[in-house]
Amino acid sequence: MKMMTNVKLGTTTPPDSTLSIVNNCNSIKVSPNYLQNSDEISLSENLSNISFNSGPHTPLKESSKSNSNTLKVPNIEEFKSNLPEIKKSLELKPDFTKCPGLKFLSVQRERLACRKGGNFSIMLAGARGTGKTTLLNSLFSSELLKLDQENVQDDNISVNRFELKEEKLTLNLQVIETVNFGNTLDNSKAWESICKYIDDQFLKYLQQSQQPHRKNLYDTRIHCCLYFLNPSKCCLSELDIQTMKNLSTRVNLIPVVSKSDILTPEELKNFKSTVKNIFHEYDIKICQYFSDLSLVKFIDSLIPFSIIGSIDKYENDQGEYVRGRKYHWGLVEIENINHCDFSLLRNLLISENMLEFILSTEIYYENFRSYYLTGKVESVLEGGNRQDILKLRGFEQLKAYTNVETLENNTSSLEKNWELTLFEIYEKKKQELDEKWDKKYAEKEEEVKLKKQKLFKLQEDLRFDLQETNIKRKKLIDIVELISLQPSESRNISESSVLVNSEVASSQSCESIQKES
Numbered sequence: 001m002k003m004m005t006n007v008k009l010g011t012t013t014p015p016d017s018t019l020s021i022v023n024n025c026n027s028i029k030v031s032p033n034y035l036q037n038s039d040e041i042s043l044s045e046n047l048s049n050i051s052f053n054s055g056p057h058t059p060l061k062e063s064s065k066s067n068s069n070t071l072k073v074p075n076i077e078e079f080k081s082n083l084p085e086i087k088k089s090l091e092l093k094p095d096f097t098k099c100p101g102l103k104f105l106s107v108q109r110e111r112l113a114c115r116k117g118g119n120f121s122i123m124l125a126g127a128r129g130t131g132k133t134t135l136l137n138s139l140f141s142s143e144l145l146k147l148d149q150e151n152v153q154d155d156n157i158s159v160n161r162f163e164l165k166e167e168k169l170t171l172n173l174q175v176i177e178t179v180n181f182g183n184t185l186d187n188s189k190a191w192e193s194i195c196k197y198i199d200d201q202f203l204k205y206l207q208q209s210q211q212p213h214r215k216n217l218y219d220t221r222i223h224c225c226l227y228f229l230n231p232s233k234c235c236l237s238e239l240d241i242q243t244m245k246n247l248s249t250r251v252n253l254i255p256v257v258s259k260s261d262i263l264t265p266e267e268l269k270n271f272k273s274t275v276k277n278i279f280h281e282y283d284i285k286i287c288q289y290f291s292d293l294s295l296v297k298f299i300d301s302l303i304p305f306s307i308i309g310s311i312d313k314y315e316n317d318q319g320e321y322v323r324g325r326k327y328h329w330g331l332v333e334i335e336n337i338n339h340c341d342f343s344l345l346r347n348l349l350i351s352e353n354m355l356e357f358i359l360s361t362e363i364y365y366e367n368f369r370s371y372y373l374t375g376k377v378e379s380v381l382e383g384g385n386r387q388d389i390l391k392l393r394g395f396e397q398l399k400a401y402t403n404v405e406t407l408e409n410n411t412s413s414l415e416k417n418w419e420l421t422l423f424e425i426y427e428k429k430k431q432e433l434d435e436k437w438d439k440k441y442a443e444k445e446e447e448v449k450l451k452k453q454k455l456f457k458l459q460e461d462l463r464f465d466l467q468e469t470n471i472k473r474k475k476l477i478d479i480v481e482l483i484s485l486q487p488s489e490s491r492n493i494s495e496s497s498v499l500v501n502s503e504v505a506s507s508q509s510c511e512s513i514q515k516e517s
């Protein structure tokens with residue numbers, strides 16, 4: 001089911017603005033808690049708009065939340081008639097008699113931007129349970145993702161896409177979250193999968209832009225990566241340093257200390273200074289391609305941002321309903337800059353500098369593109385040739401690159417032909433060998449068969465001899481018995497004659513056996 005929910009952003013957005021969220025993968029449930037300050041909730045399902053009015057704006061006591069949020073559906077005609085009349089502003093129309101109207105360029109640009117909408121991709125990198133999903137939900141004050149919901153793609157990366165609407169502007173938000181980062185026994189290469197994912201998005205864009213039709217480029221390049229540092233360790237691991245170093249060369253990196261409410265102010269201060277020192281020591285650059293240098297300095301002074309995430313609202317000492325985390329010792333307000341840097345981060349990312357992130361990504365992309373294409377040239381050309389081509393500029397370089405591509409194609413077709421020939425040779429040799437072995441096998445089999453037959457025959461003869469010998473033996477025993485019954489003199493003569501006969505018989509049988517074998 002495709003569901004669209006209009007949610008008023010409360011404290012961060014202008015009073016009359018609304019934010020609609022369409023999630024193509026999952027339907028979003030917005031808890032009534034988040035809507036306490038909303039004057040209006042409108043739900044549209046299957047493109048038919050139904051509007052609900054929750055009555056006048058009154059802060060709700062916690063105990064009465066569920067009862068007071070029952071929604072009443074008014075008559076639609078009555079509702080339409082009560083809508084304020086939209087007056088077209090005459091002020092916006094340029095008076096060309098007085099000036100060329102250049103000042104209206106920004107208005108035109110705004111209209112164009114609204115029509116086109118925008119894409120923003122944010123990556124949340126860090127170990128499981130560091131509060132990535134909670135921070136995302138807090139940034140947009142809505143339960144965009146459930147805490148246990150993971151739309152995992154390959155390499156343990158979860159990707160979710162949302163369509164956010166605020167007034168006339170549509171923002172296509174892509175959220176990439178690492179799922180099992182650093183959870184294996186050997187984490188030395190864990191950073192590679194994240195960096196590969198970023199490079200893959202650049203490559204996808206590059207390949208699309210090389211196609212003849214580039215009207216509908218699908219841009220999944222990542223504009224910002226929030227790296228979540230584990231607050232319980234209060235120090236950086238080798239993996240953290242390696243990952244951030246590699247990320248900083250590919251994307252606008254912002255390190256954050258999540259769940260900073262579990263640290264004392266002293267611990268947080270020390271952790272921040274440790275991180276700053278490490279960034280300095282390893283020369284890890286933050287948002288290095290921002291055009292506004294004062295902004296870079298500002299971010300540098302704040303990193304790592306201390307973050308507390310929550311979408312629940314509680315009443316504070318002043319009687320206001322604020323987002324925060326409630327403990328037995330008190331309330332932590334996530335939007336209070338004395339408690340954490342959440343508001344500063346949200347302003348930086350969404351409200352004030354989203355365009356800086358998007359524009360600077362073009363430079364990261366350009367670096368990737370140049371590195372990738374240069375690598376391609378290098379892999380084809382050798383030594384001296386390569387140097388010459390890389391020194392060329394403009395059209396000459398394009399021409400040379402085209403030649404390289406042709407060369408590459410030729411090389412690959414040559415390789416293909418060569419592969420085919422090799423395969424044919426291999427197949428032929430294989431067939432020859434098979435035939436040779438079959439012949440040999442048949443010969444050997446015949447030999448063995450003959451030998452077997454001979455052995456059977458020999459066995460048969462031996463058996464026959466044995467039978468003969470047994471018969472002779474029996475006869476001899478009978479003779480011996482007969483002799484033993486005769487008087488002693490005649491017995492001596494007949495015994496000796498029997499012995500002579502038996503010796504002759506046994507020697508004859510031995511000879512016959514030897515002959516046979």
Ligand SMILES: Nc1nc2c(ncn2[C@@H]2O[C@H](COP(=O)(O)OP(=O)(O)O)[C@@H](O)[C@H]2O)c(=O)[nH]1
Binds near residue numbers: 258259310325
């Ligand atoms: N104390 C505290 N807990 C938090 C904070 N943010 C998230 N959590 C809790 O940490 C747990 C993991 O959060 P989750 O957003 O799912 O982390 P993920 O795995 O990095 O996406 C959940 O129980 C959250 O309620 C925070 O700022 N402070």
Ligand SMILES: [Mg+2]
Binds near residue numbers: 132134147
């Ligand atoms: Mg998560």
